[in-house]
Amino acid sequence: MSEFDRFAASDILILLGGTVLILCTLFLFYAFIAGFKNKKTKVNRDLLLLEDLRALRD
Amino acid sequence: MPDDLDVGEERKVANLPMLPVSKGEIVPYRENALILATEDEIADLLASLPPDKKRKAIRRINREIRHLRSSAENGHLMGNVSIAVGGLGSAIGASGLLAVVAPSVAVTIALVSVTVGGFFVAAGGFAAAIFLGRNRISELEKAQHLEDLAKENSNE
Numbered sequence: 001m002s003e004f005d006r007f008a009a010s011d012i013l014i015l016l017g018g019t020v021l022i023l024c025t026l027f028l029f030y031a032f033i034a035g036f037k038n039k040k041t042k043v044n045r046d047l048l049l050l051e052d053l054r055a056l057r058d
Numbered sequence: 059m060p061d062d063l064d065v066g067e068e069r070k071v072a073n074l075p076m077l078p079v080s081k082g083e084i085v086p087y088r089e090n091a092l093i094l095a096t097e098d099e100i101a102d103l104l105a106s107l108p109p110d111k112k113r114k115a116i117r118r119i120n121r122e123i124r125h126l127r128s129s130a131e132n133g134h135l136m137g138n139v140s141i142a143v144g145g146l147g148s149a150i151g152a153s154g155l156l157a158v159v160a161p162s163v164a165v166t167i168a169l170v171s172v173t174v175g176g177f178f179v180a181a182g183g184f185a186a187a188i189f190l191g192r193n194r195i196s197e198l199e200k201a202q203h204l205e206d207l208a209k210e211n212s213n214e
Contacts, residue, residue, distance in 0.1 A: 010156065010165045017150045017172040021179055024143045028182040031136055035189055038129065042197070046096045049122050053103040056111045056118075 097203050104211045112211055119208045126201040133194035137187045144183025151176025 100119070107115055154173030160166040 010160060010169065013153065013156070014165070014168045014172055017153060017176065020146060021150060021172070021175045024147055024179045024183065027139065027143055028179065028186050031140055031186040031190065034136065035133075035186070035193055038133070038193060045122065045125070049118065050096060050099055050103070052118050053100060053107075053115050056115050057103055057107055 097200070097207070100204070101207055104207060116208045116212055119204050123201045123204050123208070126197045126204070130194045130197040130201070133190050133197065137190040137194065140183050140187040140190060142183075144180045144187060147176050147179030147181075147183050149176070151180055 104112060104115055104119075151173050154169045154171075154176055157166045157169035157173065160169055
């Protein structure tokens, strides 16, 4: 393998790795934000359920 | 605030329905304290309802159970993808270790960046998987508690 070939191979590896890493980072941001949003929604849904049941009682 | 109150009472006394309790915790996690307190209230409310309204309440609770289970399923899927992302990050991080045989300084720097980035993504992926997994477990537990409550009350 010539020096040029070795350089091209590592170049492709870096580009590919970098692209995948960026995509992975974006997914992780999405996953964390979705998880935190879900936690908030869960508390609100608890309270909504309670409100509905209280409305049935009153 | 007195220290000998249980979780639900403490929340009521503090008049903070949106916030988890911070003192005298009986259960290990704050979010579970909130969930348990709410479930106690739901049980009390169900017990106080007449039979016809109780059926309506049980239908509403069943809707909540379905929502919780489908949300847990989504969390399961996201958790699996997070684990895959973690694995991919580890692999990319490890491949960046080829920096030791890089042909030039520029390539060495780039490969070292890939290694660092890869291992960061791996850590993030596994952390996200743990976080989503804990969310999922609390959702499934809650759905189970609500199902038990609904069953108890529909048998009466």
